Amino acid sequence: MRMSEILIKNANVCDPAQGINCETMDLCIRDGKIVESVSESAEVIDAAGRLTMAGGFDGHTHSAGKINVGRFMNPNDARRTLVPGLSGPEARTEKTRAQVGYNTPNTYAIGYRYAKLGYTTICEAAIPMLAARHTHEEFKEIPILDKMGLSLFGSNWQVMEYVRDKEPEKLAAYVAWGLKASRGYGVKIVNAGGGEAWGWGKNVSGLYDPVPNFDVTPAEILMGLVEANEKLQLPHSVHVHCNNLGKPGNYETTIETMKMFEKVKPTVDRQALHVTHVQFNAYAGTSWRDFETGAPMVADYLNGANHLTFDLGQVIFGPAVTMTADGPVEYANSRMLHEKWSNQDIELEDASGVVPLSYSPKSFINAVQWAIGIELALLVEDPWKIMFTTDSPNGGSFVNYPEAFTYLMSAKKREQVISGFGKMALDRMVLPGLDRELSFYELAIMTRSMQSKMYSRPEKGNLKVGSDADVAIYDIITSDIDPSVEHEKVKQAFSGAAYTLKDGNVVVKDGKIEATPMGRTYWVNAKVPADIDSAMNKDTDIKFKKYYTVSKSNYMVEDSYLPNPVEIRTEGAF
Amino acid sequence: MPVIKDAVCSLCGSLCDDITVTVEDNKITKIENACILGHSKFVGMFEHDRIETPMIRKDGELVPVPYEEAIEAAAKILVNSRRTLSYGWCSTSCEAIGKAIQLAEETGALIDSTANVCHGPSALAAQEKGAPGASLGEIKNRADVIVFWGCNPVHAHPRHMSRYSSFSKGFFSTKGRKGRKMVVIDVRKTDTAKLADKYVEIEQGSDLLLITALRSAVNGHEDVIPETVAGISKEEIMELAETLKNAQFSCIFFGMGVTQSRSKYKNGDGVSSLISDLNQHSKSVMIGMRGHYNVTGFGQVATWETGFPMAIDFARGFPYYNPGETGANNVLVREEADAAMISAADPGAHFPQKAVRHLAKIPVIQIDPYANPTTEIADVVIPAAVVGIEAEGTAYRMDAIPLRMKKLIDTEFKTDEQITKDLIAKVRELKEGA
Numbered sequence A: 001m002r003m004s005e006i007l008i009k010n011a012n013v014c015d016p017a018q019g020i021n022c023e024t025m026d027l028c029i030r031d032g033k034i035v036e037s038v039s040e041s042a043e044v045i046d047a048a049g050r051l052t053m054a055g056g057f058d059g060h061t062h063s064a065g066k067i068n069v070g071r072f073m074n075p076n077d078a079r080r081t082l083v084p085g086l087s088g089p090e091a092r093t094e095k096t097r098a099q100v101g102y103n104t105p106n107t108y109a110i111g112y113r114y115a116k117l118g119y120t121t122i123c124e125a126a127i128p129m130l131a132a133r134h135t136h137e138e139f140k141e142i143p144i145l146d147k148m149g150l151s152l153f154g155s156n157w158q159v160m161e162y163v164r165d166k167e168p169e170k171l172a173a174y175v176a177w178g179l180k181a182s183r184g185y186g187v188k189i190v191n192a193g194g195g196e197a198w199g200w201g202k203n204v205s206g207l208y209d210p211v212p213n214f215d216v217t218p219a220e221i222l223m224g225l226v227e228a229n230e231k232l233q234l235p236h237s238v239h240v241h242c243n244n245l246g247k248p249g250n251y252e253t254t255i256e257t258m259k260m261f262e263k264v265k266p267t268v269d270r271q272a273l274h275v276t277h278v279q280f281n282a283y284a285g286t287s288w289r290d291f292e293t294g295a296p297m298v299a300d301y302l303n304g305a306n307h308l309t310f311d312l313g314q315v316i317f318g319p320a321v322t323m324t325a326d327g328p329v330e331y332a333n334s335r336m337l338h339e340k341w342s343n344q345d346i347e348l349e350d351a352s353g354v355v356p357l358s359y360s361p362k363s364f365i366n367a368v369q370w371a372i373g374i375e376l377a378l379l380v381e382d383p384w385k386i387m388f389t390t391d392s393p394n395g396g397s398f399v400n401y402p403e404a405f406t407y408l409m410s411a412k413k414r415e416q417v418i419s420g421f422g423k424m425a426l427d428r429m430v431l432p433g434l435d436r437e438l439s440f441y442e443l444a445i446m447t448r449s450m451q452s453k454m455y456s457r458p459e460k461g462n463l464k465v466g467s468d469a470d471v472a473i474y475d476i477i478t479s480d481i482d483p484s485v486e487h488e489k490v491k492q493a494f495s496g497a498a499y500t501l502k503d504g505n506v507v508v509k510d511g512k513i514e515a516t517p518m519g520r521t522y523w524v525n526a527k528v529p530a531d532i533d534s535a536m537n538k539d540t541d542i543k544f545k546k547y548y549t550v551s552k553s554n555y556m557v558e559d560s561y562l563p564n565p566v567e568i569r570t571e572g573a574f
Numbered sequence B: 001m002p003v004i005k006d007a008v009c010s011l012c013g014s015l016c017d018d019i020t021v022t023v024e025d026n027k028i029t030k031i032e033n034a035c036i037l038g039h040s041k042f043v044g045m046f047e048h049d050r051i052e053t054p055m056i057r058k059d060g061e062l063v064p065v066p067y068e069e070a071i072e073a074a075a076k077i078l079v080n081s082r083r084t085l086s087y088g089w090c091s092t093s094c095e096a097i098g099k100a101i102q103l104a105e106e107t108g109a110l111i112d113s114t115a116n117v118c119h120g121p122s123a124l125a126a127q128e129k130g131a132p133g134a135s136l137g138e139i140k141n142r143a144d145v146i147v148f149w150g151c152n153p154v155h156a157h158p159r160h161m162s163r164y165s166s167f168s169k170g171f172f173s174t175k176g177r178k179g180r181k182m183v184v185i186d187v188r189k190t191d192t193a194k195l196a197d198k199y200v201e202i203e204q205g206s207d208l209l210l211i212t213a214l215r216s217a218v219n220g221h222e223d224v225i226p227e228t229v230a231g232i233s234k235e236e237i238m239e240l241a242e243t244l245k246n247a248q249f250s251c252i253f254f255g256m257g258v259t260q261s262r263s264k265y266k267n268g269d270g271v272s273s274l275i276s277d278l279n280q281h282s283k284s285v286m287i288g289m290r291g292h293y294n295v296t297g298f299g300q301v302a303t304w305e306t307g308f309p310m311a312i313d314f315a316r317g318f319p320y321y322n323p324g325e326t327g328a329n330n331v332l333v334r335e336e337a338d339a340a341m342i343s344a345a346d347p348g349a350h351f352p353q354k355a356v357r358h359l360a361k362i363p364v365i366q367i368d369p370y371a372n373p374t375t376e377i378a379d380v381v382i383p384a385a386v387v388g389i390e391a392e393g394t395a396y397r398m399d400a401i402p403l404r405m406k407k408l409i410d411t412e413f414k415t416d417e418q419i420t421k422d423l424i425a426k427v428r429e430l431k432e433g434a
């Protein structure tokens, strides 16, 4: 690598990992890393006192793989220009490929637009292992960003059989093998057992409802997989999409699920559990008629718990596309909303579905959903437990993050939105009574700092010496702005970074793409004792011989699909 | 003597990945597991009309030229063209498709796949109603009712029934064919129909009527169904609806008989709605029987690179899609295209006369391992390696499962991927010089 030095002068640094809260200082970069000092010849960027953070890290987004079904079904999305500068068609330039889209942008637009927001790392939330090559093919075409993905294990036959047969070591070996085969970074569990039930057009109704034909419960699957996850010392905890998503009253299942993990002892210094898009799982009431927020109950539990992290799944008003491995939920959505429906069940592994929809402030249900995400962010005291997401594009496209930040930072902005709601909606939420407004520091925690620990990537999400020189400079002078009042300014600034640096390269300047280097792909290679590994392989051999339609050798994603891989090895505690 | 196991057959959309190939002296001497079609592809490679060398038409005759000269001539055509049509790209790797799209983007061309003349309407149907599908192993392991509608796998996808559908055995389908009901809906009693438990003969072009009647029956509105629909008695329709409703897991495989018959995408749209309705009663999915081995891959790559699965017009610098206006066929019929690049396709065989006549008038670049009627009208011919035999790369099976095709033998021929890369570089060079 060529020796390159950059000095960012007068940066107003907000770096919660170091406890630095908007202090003006210089940042030094050499060869893509943050360093103590640089030589006289370093290139100088004058931050002019503007807000400077580590590059953003979206730890749960649907940006490669299943999103293609969304694009395919909704060609109209390509032309949507709802967020100026961050959506719709843009012709190719000398530096950039042609771009389209809003909820489901093409791969190039995903890279450029995240970078414009000052984000430099994303984690694809669902890799169906049999189709993992597809995820990596799209990764290859997403410029700038570093990428990782979570592999789906929650309705996998081999997993369920090992759980049922009480074979925790072989289960761990299988998880390690699956991550290697799919080049995944962590374990995703979507509606545990529900994907298999959906193979017969059914669902599971909760943690203790047995999966048809497999004689295991969702609770057992979750506990089996977390044991494997910790045995393998994976950098990320299990990443759980709870059962009963999208159903009134589901907050109870959510809390029950969270409680189950209290006894788990993580083998890595991070949470024992990540619960995703909790907005969709914090519903009270017994039907859509008496539906109301369950956020206070969930937040109450979270405030007393220290073993887990969660993300919001914030709703954005306007068109969205739901896409999830929760097959039965998508079918139900399409029937309820009379919307088009795509489905893709994956043999022996999981289900999935895609349904477009639109969130309207006029719908009391949508209004309450919108409020729940914000309520969770405001009611949970410790921002280190919270990752900001819209579960893009399920709750809305990531290009709306700047808008959503203002919901968290400005009570006035919230009032503006809330003033459009009907009385019924207001009765079912607690948001109007909340006056907490998050600071830049808290926002930085939720958008980059907590991800560093959550994914055990110490070189990401902070500006410590030795970390990746992924830096975002926003056109905000923190001492001169009152985000509570000047929320529009805040939104503008976060919508197009003054600078985004990726590994020390200026990739965005004044909100425009400057360079498009190729990012890395992280994947985990977990060590398993050879005897356990070969015993497990005998079992999977049978699966391939008898049930899969693809041979085992062709299942493994080849090196050529990861042009810039970073292999994370773990030792395992067997 | 190298024996290569688990090779992928790059002929039809079944993409069987269990082929064993023996190679001696860089020749394939033995092929195991492939069907007759696949087999003839693996061996036929040496027998069919390979294009042996790059050629340029001079004074009406195609004359051999060095590769670089052909690339330069092709690039010149592209640079001088105001509206190039790039067409085909379904019998090559996703890697090559990606580069072809980039080339189209950089030259402001219009790019379309052979879906334009086969399963294109299924994409339109998915845009209307979605596509509720499953991977083929779901059918193998679970399905107890299988419907082939307007397709004839016995001839078009010979191993489909044994590997994935009618005859396959799986976890819940231990009895294989015996535990399954097989229904064929077609306009004539095909060889597939002869194997069915139930053959439903439908009047030509009346698929949509039958779909609509089935939906009525499934949704409990039998009163609105006339005594005969599409040449089929109401009784038979009710019986078919019951079969589907009472299935544990049913799959409707549909072919070009459905997508290319009258009502086109409305048929696919109807099947999708029928599947949604059936799921009120039991599990049901649909899968298109895609012909060219990587027509699915073109749709995938095009969708992630441009947002659209086919018929993509880069004239304005960004992708624009309006099937019916921006289809390959359309720009030829309107005599808009002023140059064409054709990859592994024979538009002459499928396009209307008017389109073919126009094609004959404009400069044509052909990239193909084999000579075909397009060669007769081509001005620049660039021979390519056969993907899946002489070149590796990704292809998507009809159920959108991606597989890596292997390189089995060495070749002097350039790969499509290399050719498209070289064209991009040459076009850039010419543009910079200009």
Ligand code: SF4
Binding pocket: B009, B010, B011, B012, B013, B014, B015, B016, B033, B034, B035, B036, B037, B038, B039, B157, B158, B159, B160
């Ligand atoms: S069924 Fe298709 S893919 Fe399989 S061997 Fe025959 S031609 Fe090849």
Ligand SMILES: [Zn+2]
Binding pocket: A060, A061, A062, A125, A276, A277, A324, A391, A394
């Ligand atoms: Zn998600």
